[in-house]
Amino acid sequence: MAATNWVFDKAHSGITFSVRHMMITNVRGSFNDFDAVVSADPANLPSLEATVTIDVNSVNTKDEGRDGHLKSPDFFNAEQFPNITFKKTALESKGGEEYKLTGDITIAGVTKSITLNTEIAGPAKDPWGNTKFGVVASGAINRSEFGLTYNAALETGGILIGDAIKVHIELEFTQA
Template identity: 85%
Template sequence: MAASNWNLDKSHSGITFSVRHMMITNVRGSFNDFNASVSADPASLSDLDATVTIEVGSIDTKDEGRDGHLKSPDFFNAEQFPQITFKKTALVSKGGEDYSLTGDLTIAGVTKSVTLNTEISGPAKDPWGNTKFGVVADGAINRSDFGLTWNAALETGGFLVGDAIKIHIELEFAQG
């Protein structure tokens, strides 16, 4: 199979995150509007080219007030920086379906190199004859590295919002 373009199947894809809240639990959220462009030969991923674009305004933590605060200049500043982007810079096989995926992650105008533990599965034919492959990526970033430093001290010590953000990405692609 030669390198070709792959289309994101949004109905089988998701981007979620979690962050420590009050040092006792995690708040989970997702981004509901995102896209990915991929050019790849799944049989030989060495030349894979991939970019993911996330619309900050689509953040959803199941709390409208919190979502509004996250879009504000205290956090993502969605009006000035409406998108988060990830552009692949390296993909290293760890054997089988396991990879180390490195890319430039840009949040609120700050770009940092981030490495995610990644599984790439496929290609496989679905029941309708479409060729598909899947990507599952997990990792963590420090929000302060991207200038997202707003916080509030707790009277019992510690802070309202943790610095570590856990990221979970599941994407399914159809050959275009």
């Protein structure tokens, strides 16, 4: 099979994150509006091309005040930088469905390389004859490397917001 375009299936996909809050728990959130463009030959996955674009204004932590703050210049500065983008630069097989996915991620105008632990499953036929594959990727980014340094000291010591952001991505695609 030659490289072909794959259509992103938003109904079966999600992007979530978590960050340490007050050094005692984690706040979880998601982005509700995002898109992925992929061209791939399932027989030669390392050659795939992939770009993910996330609408910063779709951030959802189940707290409107916090979501508004995340969109402000203290964090994502959504007015000036409305999107987070990820573009694949390398994909290395670790055996079976396991891969190391490396790409350039741009947040608030700053671009850094990140590597995510990734599982790629498929291709497989669904009950209607469509060919599909799925990607599950996870890892962490250091928010201060992207200029997202807002924080507050706690009376008992420590800080309000952790620096490590854990990300979890699940994407499904249908062959065009």
